[in-house]
Amino acid sequence: MKVILISMPDVVPVIIHETAVHFPNHGIASVGGNIDPEHDVYLIDLIRKRRSIKKYLTRQINRIKPDLIGLSAMAWQYDTCVKIAHLIKELRPEVRIVIGGYHATLMHEEIAGAEESLWIDFMIRGEGEEACRRLVNALDGRDDFADIASLSYKVDGKFVHNPRGGNLDLATLKPPIRDKRRLTWGYHIMYSKIEVLETSRGCTRSCNFCSMKHMYGRTFRTFPISRVLADLDDIYYNCKSRWAFICDDNMVLNPRRVMELCDAIIARNYKNLTLVVQADCISMATHEDMVKKMAEAGFKSVFLGIENGSKKNLNAAGKGDIVAASKKAIENCHKYGMMVIGGLIFGFPEDDEDSIRENYAFFKSIGADAAYCQILTPYPKTGMREQLLKDGFIANTDDLKKYNGLWANVRTKYLDADELQYQFWYQRQVVLGWWNPPTPVRERGRIWTGIWRFLFKPYLKLHYRRIMKKYGWRGRYQREVARWARMNHFKDLEGY
Known part of the structure; x- marks a missing residue:
């Protein structure tokens, strides 16, 4: 059997996404790595092919002639997923299409009853490695659709949803297959090559804006440390990458295990290894010994879910009062030389213009190095x-x-959606202003930070000064909105 696994080209249109960061898709690499070896698997990560998608997929499908194509999508990527499924069926009607990921998991019943289900043959809900492995074998005549947990399949044109299977035993999973990518270039963070590593799955926190519990339940599971090290060896020695983003939902839930992993990484004696991770504020605030060990192991940057400076908004989000923990977590990270990227969320029911401005000011006051901001x-x-x-x-x-x-x-x-959108953008420009790379970042990336500070930033300041003179704040904002919208508009997929 020939299998192509495809991830979507849609991106979150942050201001400098195209030049700042492109992570490879770990999910399709992991699913592909667990398909039995007698089958041929190909990975297409469309984040690296965001133009001429139809032409590229046509060429790849005609060349490979796959039996099964898997499409992975989140909610905001699903429209593109459907268009690509339609295109595939037009190119090769006999190919079978399976979709997976968060959207298929959460919305399988709605998808099954919608018109676009015409282009979809199977859905996998929850973790995909075992269900996809068995699906490929079933298409090869060695398994039965009805016996595959978490699979949705069609009988007489209507979807039948098999019961969900339990969470996978991570010790049984094979490593991802990074060497099967059809697009191999351009995965980077600030002009340094980067790969993605997974050490655990799940989170036991109670954030009520998160859909993770529908994927794993409120559980936390870890990969064996030996398996993590083997995967890190592949990244370091075979992929020749010195940066790795750890994509765990919340790696630091078990501090003792984190310290064991760090000791194992230190013993490996990787040279110039830089690790990036996302973590919760409480763990990073209350376990300084863990933070110190992480820094020794090569953790140079951490994303913290600070979310908001308002206790009322934090309670509404199910986070509890983590303001003090946020400050302490940042203090601990800075003490050991780790850069902090802080996550902020705006748009809670009580938010108005003043509270949005105050939340940005709160973020500025606690000393995080960079902000990743979202609207609820x-x-x-x-x-x-x-x-x-x-x-x-x-x-x-x-x-x-x-x-x-x-x-x-x-x-x-107090704000309709349009005004909330504007205040979210405007107050950031006024309060946070232009990003100034902190000293540790400058030391690790002298060339690109120098280019940003002394070339790009002065040019952009001059450019926006001219725009402001001509259009004002509202006019500049409208131009930005139009640019964001264009980023996920794929002209050659129109009509599907």
């Missing part, structure tokens, strides 16, 4: 969505293309 998004099947629907605060209930954290899909008691 009512993702399908989350507790937050249910509450916002009940209270009438969702302005966009069904255009999921805008469910990526950038667009305002909600209103507040």
